[in-house]
Amino acid sequence: MIASLVTISFAFLAAGALLAFVPSRTDATHRVTYGAFAFAGVAALFAAAWSLAAPQTLGALPMTPAFFFGIIGAGTLLASIYAVGYLPLYRDTYALPWLAAAFAVFIIGMEAVVLAPSVLLFLVSWEVMSVAAYFLVIADSSESSLHAGLVYLIMTQIGFAAIASGLLLLADGAPFATWPMVAQTASHLSPPELAIAFVLLLIGFGSKAGLVPFHQWLPHAHPQAPSHASALLSGVMLKVALFGFLVSLSFFPSIPLPLAALVIALGLLSAFFGALHAAVEDDLKRLLAWSSIENMGLIFSALGVVLAVAAMPSSPLSAAVAAGAAVFVVLHTLNHFLFKSGLFFAAGTIAAKTHTRDLDALGGLAARWPFFSGVVLALSLSAAALPPLGTFFGEWVYLQSLALGFAAPMPLAVVALVMLGTIGLVGGLSIFAFSKLFSTAFLGRARSARAENPGTLSPSLIIPPLVGAVALMGSSLLAFPLLSSIGAASARSIFSDTTIAPGAAMNAWLVSGLLVAALGIVFLGRRALVSARGVRVTGTWDCGAPLSPRMEQTATGFAAPIRFFFRAIVLARKEFIVEPVVASNPWIAERQLLWSVASFWERFFYQPISALVLRAARTMRSLQSGVVQLYLLFMLVALILVLVIAL
Amino acid sequence: MNLSSLTMLLAESAAVMLAAPLVVGTVHLVKARFQNRRGASIVQPYWALASLLRKEMTVPEHSSWVFRFVPYVVLATTIVLAVVVPSAGIGAWPAAASNIFLVAALATLGSVFLALGGMDTGSTFGNMGANREMTLVALAEPALLIVLATLAFFAGSANLDGIVAFFAAAPWRASMLMALPTLLALLLVVLAENARYPVDNPATHLELTMVHEAMVLEYSGPYLAALEYASALRLTAFGSLFMNIVFPFGIATVGTGVEMLAVGVLSLVLKLGFFALLIGSLESLLVKMRFYRMQEYFTLAFLIAFAGAVLAFAHTF
Secondary structure, eight states: OHHHHHHHHHHHHHHHHHHTTSOOSSSHHHHHHHHHHHHHHHHHHHHHHHHHHOTTSTTOOOHHHHHHHHHHHHHHHHHHHHHHHHGGGGTTTSOHHHHHHHHHHHHHHHHHHHHOOBHHHHHHHHHHHHHHHHHHHTTTOOHHHHHHHHHHHHHHHHHHHHHHHHHHHHTTTOTTOBHHHHHHHHTTSOHHHHHHHHHHHHHHHHHHHTOTTSOTTHHHHHHHSOHHHHHHIIIIIHHHHHHHHHHHHTTOSOOOHHHHHHHHHHHHHHHHHHHHHHHHOOBHHHHHHHHHHHHHHHHHHHHHHHHHHHTSOOOHHHHHHHHHHHHHHHHHHHHHHHHHHHHHHHHHHHHHHHSOOBGGGOOOHHHHOHHHHHHHHHHHHHHTTOTTSHHHHHHHHHHHHHHHGGGSOHHHHHHHHHHHHHHHHHHHHHHHHHHHHHHHHHSSOOSSHHHHSOOOOOHHHHHHHHHHHHHHHHHHHHHHHHHHHTTSSBOSSTTSOEEEETTEEEOHHHHHHHHHHHHHHHHHHHHHHSOOOOEEEEOOOOTTSOOOGGGSOOHHHHTHHHHHHTHHHHTOEEEEEEEESSSSOTTSEEEEEEEEOOOHHIIIIIHHHHHHHHHHHHHHHTTOOOOHHHHHHHHHHHHHHHHHHHO | OBOOHHHHHHHHHHHHHHHHHHHHHHHHHHHHHHTTOOOOOTTHHHHHHHHHHHSOEEEETTOOHHHHHHHHHHHHHHHHHHHHSOSSEESSSOGGGGBHHHHHHHHHHHHHHHHHHHHTTOOHHHHHHHHHHHHHHHHHHHHHHHHHHHHHHHHTOSBHHHHHHHHHHSOHHHHHHHHHHHHHHHHHHHHHHTTOTTTOOTTOOOGGGOSHHHHTTTOOHHHHHHHHHHHHHHHHHHHHHHHHHHSOOSOEETTSBTHHHHHHHHHHHHHHHHHHHHHHHHHHHSOOOOGGGHHHHHHHHHHHHHHHHHHHHHHHO
């Protein structure tokens, strides 16, 4: 039964891709196509839920693939519903049938990656997914999309090479080896070989997951895709990369501490750079892409904690820390999928209706779309990991585990301390980034004419983010009861405190209940204390001169303090150019403010490498003088060298 | 008759919520005396709130539902913060309610909504206050988390009730000596979280230097009353947390005699009085720092908190 659900999922994706090419004068083809995709998503979701709920069923997927398969299914469902209302707005920009085909192949690739039983199938599916994603990125065939697509394609091929060599190294060169056989051969490898394979796999999967320093492509590529695809790229494909890394970890007989520390370090670096760039970013979708880097960094750092604990002698304390970090990985994978795809849907809607992704040109949308803005507010609070939404409770487990780590022996306690401080800063920056996102896009006055009259929203544009927000509320209330049921934490009933270690307890029902009760008291208090006198709408305090939207702070202005405080890291540059128009009067002048932020890694990692390569190429060029005799000499020398080495 | 959880909860919530304007009144009085003024009576804030409640409300034309929603959320989160933080007594709440990270997140949630209110005015003053507030939140977060986690490490318990119970049981001088840097960092964070000197000037009349006051600039009448009260309540909540750790005396516990509750409330009033004196004196003796030097302040707070944590680790091994 589960197997047939999986087959149905694949079949509907393939059928939908073919259906998309049936010509029709109305939206009928488009709707049927995405209806088929949505159905494929439902089938995948059911297959996953069934496997998780009844693992003994015939054909049930193992736990980890089932979890990720479910995320792919849910993502496909939401993105397809969204596409029904979203893509017709872009009829002239995209070739809809081809886009639908790329979308279907992309999802088929992701589903196949999760289900793949052997090295070769995994690699082929991975490549199908990656290449289909390339066509999603370049879908609008604009100059910037093509550039982003090229960068993406180069990075993904480097990553693929690393993954392929890493897996084949573990499998001892046997491409058809199934996963148990890979684990078998890997157990005979020497520690240096294992270490090389580990680093290769970390680079490969890490480059797909957007880990620093292989993240450069992500903030360019993800925002360029149409928004229903961006949601899947950021919300789901990054999770598939995580899945690949988890699968390959299971082949290693043991992972030495330095490699675990490397995972933690890369994770924290990614989280920091992601959050910092999200805080100073002005492009709505690119901000979300940076935040994906941050969140994947947090997940990888927690994964590193689990690996590090496994590499050390075990104690009750380390077991509690590792359990907490593992719980965070699971919860945050789910929560990040929910809020990030929801926010990408919302960003797509805003961009489609206002024709801009620039936060500096938005504003005032909350007055036009009250309900939609409430949904986005909930998603933004969730992205900022604030209570009472699900993300907070996931991050709570992680923070609490690190705080438990303070009781570890000396060097480890300081590691836990540094991690807690870093994650505190990352959390603070992401709160900054998402309060900036919501307040500059939705609050105050519209900063451009398009944002003034954005039009109305169809249900298909509102439902997917709404589902995300509701699910995040559910994931806060149900996460801990579910954890208790699988033994990851302990609680007496679903409403009582969940304890992850002595002295560390949390209760989502209590938190939500307290907040709701306090809100109720304040509402009632207002009705009791304040006479029902009306509210007068007046002008904003303007110091006597009429206010215009241009006087409002933009997103750029909002982030100015962060750009200033972290100027050495975001490489902020600000220049005020004054050119006098009349020579006699210095006050009549044209003034221009130039400012920029740049990528630290591009300047100090990629540019030196490319400069080195170019210099090497230039040095080589001097050999290429075009003199035939010289080439003959080279060949002779090469022949002699080969003979010397061979004999 | 022994103290039940419910009695304790109601009594200490009532004590904190009633005392909040008094704390602000005392701070004002202390500052007035430092300035050689006679100053208003310490009950003046109650009258100010009462008159705000009777006034008509005005709402700026370019605002949305968020602007009207903000006072409710800010006040509600602050009330939750104030009732779960140990004040007159401990033990009334389940352990999860006063978890350190929850308390930090609730404080942040209030700040975020306050900033949203400032952004929903369409005026640069509100905007400026909002982005400054969010910057302060972002920079204060590492020090705040480290301080709270270090206190939890001392106490072996991640909830504030457990932390206060630990300091109440430990010998005072030894535990203070051990926790000195951590408590100093806590004070720095508390000053920042409550928009006090040297981070923000709560009494300024110049919009350009405001943080908290700039965000509430457009609020009037009952909404302003709610936000002013929330800010007083937040100061009181952080004050009772700080004082209960520094002077962990006379704290009632659930299960002891009812008379302990009276002792608890009385000592809370004394502690808050001392806290108001401390804040008032600090605000009279310190100068406000430039906003663009705030990273120095928070780096200092972070380093002190870090040193406090390392000292704590070294002490135990």
